[in-house]
Amino acid sequence: MTSPSASSSPLVRRRTLLSGAAALGCAAAVWPQGVLAQSAWPSRPVRIIVPFAPGGGADSSARVLAELFAAQLGQGVIVENKPGAGSAVGVNAAAQSKDGHTLLMGSNSMVINPSLIPNIGYDVARDFDAVGMVSAQPLVLVVPANSPLKSFADVVAEAKAKPGQLMAGNSGNGTLAHLASEIFASQTGTTITPVPYKGESALMPDLMGGLVSLGFLNLPSVIANIRSGRLRALAVSSPKEVPELPGVPTFRSLNQPSLEVQGWAALFAPKDSIPADGLAKLEKLLAQALASDAVKSRFATLAVSPVSQSRAETVKFMKAETERYAAVIKARGIKAE
Secondary structure, three states: OOOOOHHHOHHHHHHHHHHHHHOHHHHHHHOOOOOOOOOOOOOOOEEEEEOOOOOOHHHHHHHHHHHHHHHHHOOOEEEEEOOOHHHHHHHHHHHOOOOOOEEEEEEOHHHHHHHOOOOOOOOHHHHEEEEEEEEEEEEEEEEEOOOOOOOHHHHHHHHHHOOOOOEEEEOOOOOHHHHHHHHHHHHHOOOOEEEEOOOHHHHHHHHHOOOOOEEEEEHHHHHHHHHOOOEEEEEEOOOOOOOOOOOOOEOOOOOOHHHOOEEEEEEEEEOOOOOHHHHHHHHHHHHHHHHOHHHHHHHHHOOOEEOOOOHHHHHHHHHHHHHHHHHHHHHHOOOOO
């Protein structure tokens, strides 16, 4: 177990509460007064556990929603970062929190890790109630700016001509970036060598410097280096082209639909910890927030897109994601580090 991060300190908690109060004006523009029926929940401040260090799509999405939720719920909403073990520390902490005022901002890792880590301690379907999807961000196939690889077809041709010589940097064994490279190899009949790093920030200097050949990385983490010319984008994993990368093809347009692998964030509550009317209130709040221009604008600055799904749709999506990555991990023989 890791110790709580600095973001859970009393000082940062007070700042988060103040930021929630400052969002009253924004929330008023999102929801008219009285739009939600009043209920007894919540009766005290609400905590959103983010199982990662500050920064990144899940954390940023949580902080945007925390401000708006605080204003509408009439209670403080605290974002608490609990990183460790590829998100397992924070997910387990949330699963075990039965105080009725704890939520989890989960991501892909919570459905991937059970297939990688024996006795991980939680089961998504058993231990959590879904509130709804929140956001998504595509992966981008990137190469160093000075790479001779100019297109997806070039990467495939090089990988076939030189089996195992292309090195695909990733943010850690079993991460989405790693699984994307394994799906690429499987779908194209090639062999590439995955090179795990301790996070995307550790990988980036070697990728830009050409010490690794390519990477399937989150759009928010690479967009600045693409715009500055340090990296070249060859394809994106979103169903449609993204406005941040005009002209960069999608994997679907390249006849590689299996590579539509996106990072996502979704909101959960520990199973049976929040009353039905509280979950209904959260589901409605979330849907209204994601449809608002204020949240769309905030998310756009983070290079993530709002994704609105009902609780039932989210449960179905989680099951499909769990089965999808379990199959990849088994077929490719991927083991936890």
